[in-house]
Amino acid sequence: MRRAAARLTLPEEAYRTVTFGEYCIAIASVPVLLQQMCLQVRDLGDALSSLQTQAAEQPLNLALSFDETTAGNVLAPDPQKKSCLVYACIKELGTQSTALCLPLCVIGSETMKRGLQNSLGPVVRHILRFAVEDKLAEGFLIQCSRSFFLRLQISAIIADGEALRQALNCKGASGLKPCHLCKNVVMKGHALASAPTLRDYACDICSSDIEQWDLLRDEELFEFCDMQRQRQPRIPATLFAEEETLSGYCYNPEGILQDDFARRLLPPSQWLFDFLHLYFTAGGCAAVEMAHLMQECQSRLKHAPEDFASLLRQLPWQTPSHVVGLQGPASRARLLQSARFPEKSYKGKAADLMQLLPMIACLVELLDVDDRMAGPLASYAICLKYTASLAG
Numbered sequence: 001m002r003r004a005a006a007r008l009t010l011p012e013e014a015y016r017t018v019t020f021g022e023y024c025i026a027i028a029s030v031p032v033l034l035q036q037m038c039l040q041v042r043d044l045g046d047a048l049s050s051l052q053t054q055a056a057e058q059p060l061n062l063a064l065s066f067d068e069t070t071a072g073n074v075l076a077p078d079p080q081k082k083s084c085l086v087y088a089c090i091k092e093l094g095t096q097s098t099a100l101c102l103p104l105c106v107i108g109s110e111t112m113k114r115g116l117q118n119s120l121g122p123v124v125r126h127i128l129r130f131a132v133e134d135k136l137a138e139g140f141l142i143q144c145s146r147s148f149f150l151r152l153q154i155s156a157i158i159a160d161g162e163a164l165r166q167a168l169n170c171k172g173a174s175g176l177k178p179c180h181l182c183k184n185v186v187m188k189g190h191a192l193a194s195a196p197t198l199r200d201y202a203c204d205i206c207s208s209d210i211e212q213w214d215l216l217r218d219e220e221l222f223e224f225c226d227m228q229r230q231r232q233p234r235i236p237a238t239l240f241a242e243e244e245t246l247s248g249y250c251y252n253p254e255g256i257l258q259d260d261f262a263r264r265l266l267p268p269s270q271w272l273f274d275f276l277h278l279y280f281t282a283g284g285c286a287a288v289e290m291a292h293l294m295q296e297c298q299s300r301l302k303h304a305p306e307d308f309a310s311l312l313r314q315l316p317w318q319t320p321s322h323v324v325g326l327q328g329p330a331s332r333a334r335l336l337q338s339a340r341f342p343e344k345s346y347k348g349k350a351a352d353l354m355q356l357l358p359m360i361a362c363l364v365e366l367l368d369v370d371d372r373m374a375g376p377l378a379s380y381a382i383c384l385k386y387t388a389s390l391a392g
Contacts, residue, residue, distance in 0.1 A: 023115030177248030
């Protein structure tokens with residue numbers, strides 16, 4: 001897939017050029033890109049044909065995502081090569097492998113800063129309009145080893161918090177209202193969470209009481225954004241800024257929330273937070289569960305993380321070929337150094353934790369000869385069950 005993407009021909013037909021002031025970016029045409037990819041990779045065409053046959057007249061689901069990336073040497077990253085990559089995945093085809101991601105657009109840091117004012121909304125607006133122009137949902141012909149009509153619909157955006165903030169022009173994690181989907185969730189420790197006048201309506205971001213969260217409906221947000229557009233030239237700037245703080249959304253006339261067509265085609269309720277950050281990174285569910293298990297081992301078995309690292313050096317653990325940096329016993333053992341357990345969460349890359357998770361239970365059972373870890377292991381088993389469902 002990667003080699004096929006590199007060999008794509010006729011780029012002027014596969015990409016449209018869009019201008020933002022003195023800057024311009026190229027946005028891929030999904031039908032043209034897929035056509036050329038299927039010609040290069042026969043298995044891709046066969047898989048898409050089979051999936052469309054199973055879906056009958058229903059379109060397959062296309063998920064958009066975007067993230068920061070830096071080209072070049074990973075050991076010496078060059079800030080001047082930093083860019084934002086916009087890509088798409090077909091849900092039914094699989095989203096776990098980067099080889100299955102379709103590159104739609106690359107935005108250089110200078111273009112992002114000066115041409116787009118650090119807002120991805122205008123780019124998403126163009127992608128959505130091109131999707132309608134290309135008749136993705138109606139279907140388009142793919143001609144390769146077998147010819148078939150493929151139907152796609154952009155059904156979701158999945159990204160980390162910073163990318164969502166840039167695209168929706170919301171305040172994000174540093175704002176009073178860190179969640180773009182909730183009306184009453186405020187930042188950690190804020191006085192509004194315990195204000196008596198709100199009668200326990202507001203809660204902070206650490207709340208786990210799902211029933212207390214008040215979902216912001218798309219129509220409510222659209223109504224507020226329309227009101228923002230009307231009020232912006234009429235009221236003092238300080239008052240308008242205060243309204244932005246309280247709402248969690250900043251006014252951007254070029255943003256997607258000010259485009260009635262685009263916002264209804266892909267409303268904010270379909271903009272999802274990347275589960276990798278919720279689950280595998282520091283502070284995520286799996287990272288916290290891993291740290292808790294290690295703490296219980298130290299308390300009940302008197303075994304520190306270094307003891308498990310020593311055990312890991314002795315085991316013939318084979319890592320998948322696509323996982324880099326974990327070849328050899330010493331490299332694998334470093335994943336369990338005490339420095340990776342600073343407080344209540346495992347500290348490390350999501351990819352490292354994903355590889356380590358299934359091994360930990362086995363290591364604990366090897367050292368737990370008196371069955372003292374039955375309770376913590378039962379909790380950990382639930383964590384593994386959810387991990388398997390996410391991977392599937």
